[in-house]
Amino acid sequence: QWNMPEFVPQAIQRIRDQVGKDEVILGLSGGVDSAVAAALIHRAIGDQLTCIFVDTGLLRLNEGDQVMETFAKHMGVKVDRVNASEDFYRELKGVADPEQKRKIIGRLFVEEFQREAKKLPKAKWLAQGTIYPDVIESAGAKTGKAVTIKSHHNVGGLPESLHLKLLEPLRELFKDEVRSLGLELGLPREMVFRHPFPGPGLGVRILGEVKPEHADLLRRADAIFIDELRKAKDADGTSWYDKVAQAFAVFLPVRSVGVMGDGRTYDYVVALRAVQTTDFMTAHWAELPYDLLGRASSRIINEVRGINRVTYDISSKPPATIEWE
Numbered sequence: 001q002w003n004m005p006e007f008v009p010q011a012i013q014r015i016r017d018q019v020g021k022d023e024v025i026l027g028l029s030g031g032v033d034s035a036v037a038a039a040l041i042h043r044a045i046g047d048q049l050t051c052i053f054v055d056t057g058l059l060r061l062n063e064g065d066q067v068m069e070t071f072a073k074h075m076g077v078k079v080d081r082v083n084a085s086e087d088f089y090r091e092l093k094g095v096a097d098p099e100q101k102r103k104i105i106g107r108l109f110v111e112e113f114q115r116e117a118k119k120l121p122k123a124k125w126l127a128q129g130t131i132y133p134d135v136i137e138s139a140g141a142k143t144g145k146a147v148t149i150k151s152h153h154n155v156g157g158l159p160e161s162l163h164l165k166l167l168e169p170l171r172e173l174f175k176d177e178v179r180s181l182g183l184e185l186g187l188p189r190e191m192v193f194r195h196p197f198p199g200p201g202l203g204v205r206i207l208g209e210v211k212p213e214h215a216d217l218l219r220r221a222d223a224i225f226i227d228e229l230r231k232a233k234d235a236d237g238t239s240w241y242d243k244v245a246q247a248f249a250v251f252l253p254v255r256s257v258g259v260m261g262d263g264r265t266y267d268y269v270v271a272l273r274a275v276q277t278t279d280f281m282t283a284h285w286a287e288l289p290y291d292l293l294g295r296a297s298s299r300i301i302n303e304v305r306g307i308n309r310v311t312y313d314i315s316s317k318p319p320a321t322i323e324w325e
């Protein structure tokens with residue numbers, strides 16, 4: 001186990017020794033690991049680092065703006081934001097199969113990233129937020145031990161195709177150490193303790209074909225659920241957001257009948273999902289308080305026109321998976 005106040009200066013020195021005066025590219029995803037890697041590398045080499053942030057149109061509400069706010073505005077990190085949402089929606093049109101959606105999203109992500117990276121011909125390094133469990137997992141996959149139920153979106157081929165050397169300053173750290181490092185480097189607590197978010201983003205939380213109008217409804221419903229989880233606190237001040245390992249809303253492209261005022265509605269359904277787990281291999285559905293679920297449900301139905309029914313997913317993993325696709 002690393003002690004962060006000791007780790008930081010050593011890691012900074014190591015990064016400086018490794019890259020010298022070279023330029024470095026890093027892909028920001030909105031996730032914790034790439035954020036912490038960016039903050040650490042920026043502390044070490046400042047403007048020699050350029051981050052690329054591909055906005056896939058499949059991110060959570062305001063996520064793109066938050067990333068720009070934290071890194072570009074507050075920390076002065078150079079960030080190229082690529083708005084690629086139109087490309088993603090165009091390629092995903094008519095595609096309903098989860099694995100095919102993952103492949104398309106993964107491929108497009110790499111293409112967008114490469115196109116942007118080519119604009120930085122002087123870069124010699126690709127930095128990644130690889131952490132120790134990722135190192136072990138990919139070793140397992142090579143020996144054929146890992147069983148792939150869902151192909152995970154990764155950017156494994158990137159360094160080779162871009163002819164870049166790999167810089168992975170978090171390789172020795174476990175997740176909790178990455179979080180303390182993030183806090184030590186001054187990243188916002190909310191970013192450091194954010195639940196994991198799958199690489200294909202909302203692409204696998206909108207069942208079936210991914211349409212922009214469905215993504216819009218889902219983003220707003222999801223933000224309300226997360227807001228209620230953050231607001232509901234224990235006597236000791238711990239929020240339900242912090243008590244569960246992962247929570248989100250899922251868009252079901254199914255319409256059901258409802259009443260609103262004097263009228264009949266025929267609108268979409270969202271499912272709320274919250275799980276307790278430490279390893280994400282098995283998970284139990286979270287026994288959220290009924291009043292919290294009730295508040296989330298009435299706010300979603302009242303505030304998100306187009307959704308008139310909210311359900312709560314009480315399936316554990318196995319046999320269900322955490323995500324619906």
Ligand code: XMP
Pocket residue numbers: 102149150151152153196197198199200246280317320321322323324325
């Ligand atoms: P499942 O749904 O397989 O999810 O029980 C386990 C954990 O993995 C995340 N997940 C993904 N992460 N790319 C990712 O980077 C993916 O394609 C993907 N699918 C699932 C999921 O959010 C959960 O934390």
